[in-house]
Amino acid sequence: MAPRVTSKKRVSEDSSDSSKIVKKSKNLIDEDSDISLPSSSDEEEIDEDEEGSVVVGEPGSSDNHTEQRKLLKERKLKRSSGSEIQQIKILWEQLRTTNPPIPKFKKEKLCDEIWKLSSNNIGDFIMKHDASRIIQTLIKFANKELKLKIVKSLTGKYYNLATSSYGKYLLIKLLHYGNKESNQIIINELSGNFTKLIKHREGAYVLEDLFILYSTKEQKLQILKEFWGKEFSIFKNDYQKLTINEICDENADKKLTISRNLLTIITSSINKGSTGFEILHYILNDFVTIMDDKQFEELFELLNEQFAELVHTDMGSRVLSIIIAKSNAKQRKSIIKNLKKHFIKLVENEYGYLVFITLLECVDDTVLIFKTFSPMITENFIELTVNKYSRKILLFLMNGYDSKYFSPITIKQLNYYIELSKLTSKKDSKIRHDELLNKFSLIFFKNINKNLNDFFNDNLSIQFLNEFLINEELYKINSDAFLKIINKLIELLFEKPLIDGSNMVHMPFTTRLIKSLIQAGKWDNKEKKIKLFKELNDEIIGKKFAIDILNKLKEEGNDDGNNLIDWINDKDTSFIIVALYDKLKDDKKVNIKKLIKVSDINDKDADNKGSILLKKLLK
C-alpha cells in the first residue's frame, strides 16, 4: 500500500520484510533518473493528449502530420509564457542530459540561465505539466542558494502545488532536494492547511510524503497538533510543550474537542480508502489514547475488515494492539478472522508480530486462537522459527518475555496492552499461558520429531530447538515425545563423519545445544557457575545424555573420524568434550580419564582452545 509519491527508503525498514507486508506502490518519482519526465519525444504526445483537440490524421499521411506540428507550435507560443518555455526547454535538454556528462560549472550556469528566464513567471510555470518538469530538474541541479531562492519565490503557492496533479511532483522534489531550512519554510507555509490536505485527493499523498519522509520529530509533532484542532497549532503556543495526554487529563472539554476533531479526520480518511497512510496511523495513535467507549465503538465499525492495513507500521501496530486490548470477545473474534488471511505477513513483520502477541495475551478463547492459527503455523513451522520476528512468538509461547529475546521497551509496551485488556479479559494470565503452551506444543513436538534434520540448516532454528529441549514445561507436557527427540538427535549427530563439513556439529549453535543437554543447566553469570535444571535432571538429560554421547564416540568403526580424540582435536567439538569431561569426571564407573590418551591431544592448534584446556585439565 505505502501510498507514497516517492519511495525514499526509511531507515528502520530492511528490505527483506518490508517487501512482504508493504505492498509498494510504483514509484512515481525516482531520485536519480528522471523517471517521471518522459523523453522529449513522448512529451509531444502528452501535449497532444492534453490539448485534446489535435486529431491524429490518416495513418501514413505525412502532410497532415507536419501541418499539425506547425499548428501545435503556434498554439504553444500563444499560451502564456509560451516563448520562454520554448527557450528554456533547449537549456533544460542540456541540463538533464547525462550523456555526454556535463561538467559541474556548466550545469550551474545552465541553472542560472533557466532561473533568469523563469523567475518572473514561476507562478505560471509550476502549474503547467511540462514547465513544472523543467523546474523539477532545475531543483535537482541547483546549488544551495538558488534552491532557497526557488523555495522562497514560491511562497503563497504551496497549497496550490500540493493539491495540483502536476505540482505535487514539484513539491516533493523541492522537499527531496531541500535542506532543513527550505523544508521548514514549506512546512510553515502549508501549516494551517494540513487538515484540508489530508482530505484532498492529491494533497493526501504529498502530506504523507512530507510527514513520513521529510520531517523531523518536531515537525511531525507540529503537523499532528494541527489535527487536534486550530487552537493547538504550534503558533498559538500555550500547548506547545504539552502532550496530548497532559492536555486531556487536565481538561475534559478539550479532550472532547480533540477526540471529536480527530475522529472526523479519521472517518473521512478511512472512508476514502486511505487506511494504509502512515500519517493516519499517527493520528489514530493520538486518538486511541483519549477516545471514550462510544468513540471506540465508532472507530471499530469504521475499521472493520481493514485491520490488516495497520499492522506493518510502528504506530499502526500500536493502534491495533490497543484496539485488541479494548475490544470485547466478539470484536476480537472479528479481528482474528480478519488477520487470519494475512497470517504469515503479520507474524514475520517487524511490528506485526507484536500485534499477534497482543492477541495471545488478551484473547480468553485460547481454543479459537489455536484453531485459527495452528494450521498455518504447522505448515510453515521451520520458516517461523528462523524469521527474526515470528520466532519471537514461538519463543514467547515457551519462555514468556525472556530478556534474551525481548527488549525492556518491548516488554513495557506489551505490558501496557495487557493492563488495558484487563477490563475485558477475564482469564488469569498464568492459565492463559499454560493453555496456549499446552495446545501449541502439539505442533512443536510433531514438527520437531518429524523434521529434526531440517532444523540444522540454520543457526536460528537450532537455537529454537535448544530452547525447546531445555524447557521443563514441555518435558512435563509430553516426556515420551521429548525423549524420543533427544534420542533421534544423538543418532543424527553421528550420521556423518566429523570431517564432513555438512555434519551439523559444525553449526555454531549445535555446540551450544549439545553442551546445554550435557550440562542440564544454565550458566549463571552472577554466581559464576552452572545452575542445574529442576525437572530436567541427570536421569533424563545431563549425565545420561553425556554417557550416550560418550558411548557413541567409543563405538567400533569410527575410524573415519567420529571417536573421542577426533572430537577433541576439532575446534568445533572440543568444548563439547570439555563439558562431557566436566560432567563425568567424578563418575568412577565411567572413568573418563582412562578413555583419553593425553598424548593424542593436539594442543598446538591455537584455534582450538578447547583441546588446550582439556589437556590442562587432564594433567
Place this chain on the structure above:
DNA sequence: CTAAATATATGCTA
C-alpha cells in the same frame, strides 16, 4: 546480566 558488536542518528567538515 553484561560486554562487545552492530546499527542508527547526529553533527561537522571540506
Place this chain on the structure above:
DNA sequence: TAGCATATATTTAGAA
C-alpha cells in the same frame, strides 16, 4: 552534499 567521526540505541554472544 557526501562522507566522515562521534554519540547513542539496539542486537548478539556468551564461561574456559
